[in-house]
Amino acid sequence: MTAVDSTTSLATSATPALAARAGSVGGSPVREILALTARPEVISFAGGLPAPELFDAEGVADAFAAVLRDQPSQALQYSTTEGEPGLRAALAERTEARGLATSPDDLLITTGSQQALSLLSTALLDAGDTVLVENPCYLAALQVFSFSGARIVPVPCDEDGIDPEALDILVARERPKLLYTVPTFQNPTGRTMPAARRAAVAEIAARRGLWIVEDDPYGELRFEGERVPWIASHGPAADRTVLLGSFSKVMAPGMRLGWLRAPAALRRACAVVKQSVDLHTPTVTQLAAARYLADRDLDAHVAKVGAAYGKRRDAMLAALPGALPEGSSWVRPEGGMFVWATLPDGSDATALLREVITHDVAYVPGAPFYAAEADPRTLRLCFVTQTEDEIREGLRRLGGALR
The missing domain is CATH 3.40.640.10 (Type I PLP-dependent aspartate aminotransferase-like (Major domain))
Incomplete structure (x- = not known):
């Protein structure tokens, strides 16, 4: 074999495969949705992002x-x-x-x-x-x-x-x-x-x-x-x-x-x-x-953040009846960052998201959060990232998309 032949052979050899676990676990659907909704005109309820304007x-x-x-x-x-x-x-x-x-x-x-x-x-x-x-x-x-x-x-x-x-x-x-x-x-x-x-x-x-x-x-x-x-x-x-x-x-x-x-x-x-x-x-x-x-007083800062988040939760809960179809239900959290909603029987929150995103609003479908059989009707809405006015506008858009 000539030197050229040897170089060619080395250049075309297959690289070793990735570890099996690297191919068996998928990426985060939340991260993928966030990438799709990065446009500034989109009001996204998809992430779990704290409100940046409230950082100290x-x-x-x-x-x-x-x-x-x-x-x-x-x-x-x-x-x-x-x-x-x-x-x-x-x-x-x-x-x-x-x-x-x-x-x-x-x-x-x-x-x-x-x-x-x-x-x-x-x-x-x-x-x-x-x-x-x-x-x-x-x-x-x-x-x-x-x-x-x-x-x-x-x-x-x-x-x-x-x-x-x-x-x-x-x-x-x-x-x-x-x-x-x-x-x-x-x-x-x-x-x-x-x-x-x-x-x-x-x-x-x-x-x-x-x-x-x-x-x-x-x-x-x-x-x-x-x-x-x-x-x-x-x-x-x-x-x-x-x-x-x-x-x-x-x-x-x-x-x-x-x-x-x-x-x-x-x-x-x-x-x-x-x-x-x-x-x-x-x-x-x-x-x-x-x-x-x-x-600093972290507890005082947390109280300030919590008061703001509580108002945003209330804004979301107040607007949800007009945004989700009749027959939907949702959890009323006492704190945290998320509202979990269930659409009427026969709904598929993952399929609906494609249309919803065209209305410049987004949520996370619930299906990826299940370890076994998923409930396709479910979705997660984060209420802390946007202001109360943005939440109301986002849910108005969501209602239009779902109708």
Whole structure:
């Protein structure tokens, strides 16, 4: 073979295939819809984006400036995998003030709570393990569990969330490794699990032997009603519940700051996984968040945001009867970011979206949020990104499209 022949042969050789899991898990339909609706004239209820005009940009900027002025060597240096001690101490204090005894050593800082889900999936799940999820379920959690090779089984739910009796039967039959739940202002449905059900879920986990992953990104965004204690605060679940938190909805999603609170052995395993992923969450961002918590009143900021979001929720609820066809129904959330709606029998929210987008308005069809058979009539509407006037106009457009 000549040198030219050898070069040609090398140039035309097939490249190795991607990992099987890379082709078996689809992309996010929400992200794809957001790309389709990026035109400025579109009023999109599709994303889960906090209102940018409500960010405390001045406070965050001051926190970063103070850290870079006062602690430049530390802020720009590597940090520990577990997270900056000052931030962990501040988060432990906030968690304890909300009724769950927590020390800084109970916490691991993550690059958004989405990373916490990924770390837990790697630390806990082997291919073929069974994971129980709410029906419907947060879409990105389904993606994470699918990447791990887990078998995902939905738990029957009603307007109050997980049905404990159905959960008990499923755990006995399926022998799952963990249950994943967003019990407060759930994504996508907006529903909240009552305290009695949380206690029942904790008891089942203790008796049957499974982990609970309790995701709480929206819990501070309450507009009405009383706060419901975390599942993690129930005694039977104390040694088997992982609580996830995030600054994305109350400070700024661009900071990519989350955390997990977990029993020691699992937390250490997650730290080892994190070392292999990114070593640690950016130091400067952690220090800025800690400085913000020291210098500013985050609770006052959250109250301001919650008041605005509550008005936007009310604007959406008031306009929905004129926007959705007769026979539709929807959940009235006490907080959070989403309204979950169900169109009349025979409707297909995914098929209808093609026409809806031509009217410069968008929502997310509900089908991708189901781990098994989907209800094609369902859709999710985010009410926090737009102003009240924009919500009313968007729903006017939606009504015209659906008619």
